[in-house]
Amino acid sequence: MITNQVPNSELEKLIEAARQEPGRALEQEFYSAREFHTADMRSVFRKQWLLAGHVSSIPERGQYFLFDIDKESIIIVRENEDCVNAFYNVCRHRGSRVCLEKEGRRKLLTCPYHAWTYGLDGMLKAARLMPEGFKKEEYGLHACHIRLFEGLIFINLSNGTLPDFDEAYRSMLPLARQQGLATAKIAFKQSYPTKANWKLVAENFMECYHCQPAHPEYCVVHPQDQVLAFGAGPGSGSDEAAAAYQPTLDLWEAESSTMGYLNDTIDAGVFSLGMQQAVRYPINPQKGFLSETIDGSPACKKLMGDFRQADGGETALAFNPFSYVLASNDFAVMFRWTPRDEMNTDVEVTWLVHEDAEENVDYDPRNVVHVWDTTLKQDKKITEDNQSGVCSESYQPGPYSTQEARNVVFKQWYLDQLELLL
Numbered sequence: 001m002i003t004n005q006v007p008n009s010e011l012e013k014l015i016e017a018a019r020q021e022p023g024r025a026l027e028q029e030f031y032s033a034r035e036f037h038t039a040d041m042r043s044v045f046r047k048q049w050l051l052a053g054h055v056s057s058i059p060e061r062g063q064y065f066l067f068d069i070d071k072e073s074i075i076i077v078r079e080n081e082d083c084v085n086a087f088y089n090v091c092r093h094r095g096s097r098v099c100l101e102k103e104g105r106r107k108l109l110t111c112p113y114h115a116w117t118y119g120l121d122g123m124l125k126a127a128r129l130m131p132e133g134f135k136k137e138e139y140g141l142h143a144c145h146i147r148l149f150e151g152l153i154f155i156n157l158s159n160g161t162l163p164d165f166d167e168a169y170r171s172m173l174p175l176a177r178q179q180g181l182a183t184a185k186i187a188f189k190q191s192y193p194t195k196a197n198w199k200l201v202a203e204n205f206m207e208c209y210h211c212q213p214a215h216p217e218y219c220v221v222h223p224q225d226q227v228l229a230f231g232a233g234p235g236s237g238s239d240e241a242a243a244a245y246q247p248t249l250d251l252w253e254a255e256s257s258t259m260g261y262l263n264d265t266i267d268a269g270v271f272s273l274g275m276q277q278a279v280r281y282p283i284n285p286q287k288g289f290l291s292e293t294i295d296g297s298p299a300c301k302k303l304m305g306d307f308r309q310a311d312g313g314e315t316a317l318a319f320n321p322f323s324y325v326l327a328s329n330d331f332a333v334m335f336r337w338t339p340r341d342e343m344n345t346d347v348e349v350t351w352l353v354h355e356d357a358e359e360n361v362d363y364d365p366r367n368v369v370h371v372w373d374t375t376l377k378q379d380k381k382i383t384e385d386n387q388s389g390v391c392s393e394s395y396q397p398g399p400y401s402t403q404e405a406r407n408v409v410f411k412q413w414y415l416d417q418l419e420l421l422l
């Protein structure tokens, strides 16, 4: 049961009312009330596998980074060549944070408060002046669930039933492998902290209705017919727009297949763990774009993974509404949204290239990041403006357009998650 100040019956009423209007946005409370934030953390973020980062950020023993979400902080640390661990950043003595810097390298994890010291395996190694009978082996750091998926690090904050990672994401492996994510390296990282509820960030990424008014650069790269068909992934546009785009897609797929590339389409649907999707589609075949760059020319000379010759495709992997990878033949972009509170969301983005690609020799990081950095800055602005308006007393949820079909699916999925908790 949800424990908070608003009685469950109130939440239930709001959820039930939202169900009655599947074609409209959510009511204000969902985007601003503490109670819904608490419910979201428990029903969504403590259940899902969350994309935390990439293994190439911690190649050496003892290297770590922190994954912060809501009130939690998770230490993700490399124990050895084969093992990356995740621990709650909470000292087992009196609860201090153990690691304070966002990233670093440590031989041991020593709490700054009274110097309890943990190994990279989380076991307590030293605790000064403890009374007789104190058993160090009972005070290791609490472990957090962790899985690696082709170099991507996922964590799960569940303290109950753990959703099956392999079952949810097995079918996405071939596309991830083809892209060479496991052996990629980080070219650039950027944060776009956004003053908005995570659902506004997520919903914005699920529709490309806003692309024409808000993203002029993105619309230079991606042609209008594709933006309308599935600018934000399969099922984001209308059936008519998808049908109109199909011949272009078929033509490109045939060409890509002759190069030996895999072009799966996976759409696990609204009843799946994270409404996961995986797909490949051409960036801009009409203009012969080879990469998601402003002029379509590759941003990195070394192509990723199995690509020997650019087919101008984009691989899109959506693990859940807050964990994505979008990749051209030559670079990949990892996106993650993590709520800090009801009206603040961390938007963390990482660009990956081939592990052997040399900065300023094979790639200019400015070219690699340009399109998405520009687009994400615009997204931050429009999403924050959206939150401001949603907080007005005059706000009423308006109807979705035919370009926001994926938002309708998300709304149902989200309400289903909440209801499971009630």
Ligand code: FES
Pocket (backbone or CB within 6 Å): 091, 092, 093, 094, 095, 096, 111, 112, 113, 114, 115, 116
């Ligand atoms: S709280 Fe960590 S050593 Fe005391």
Ligand SMILES: [Fe+2]
Pocket (backbone or CB within 6 Å): 204, 205, 210, 211, 214, 215, 375, 379
């Ligand atoms: Fe956008």
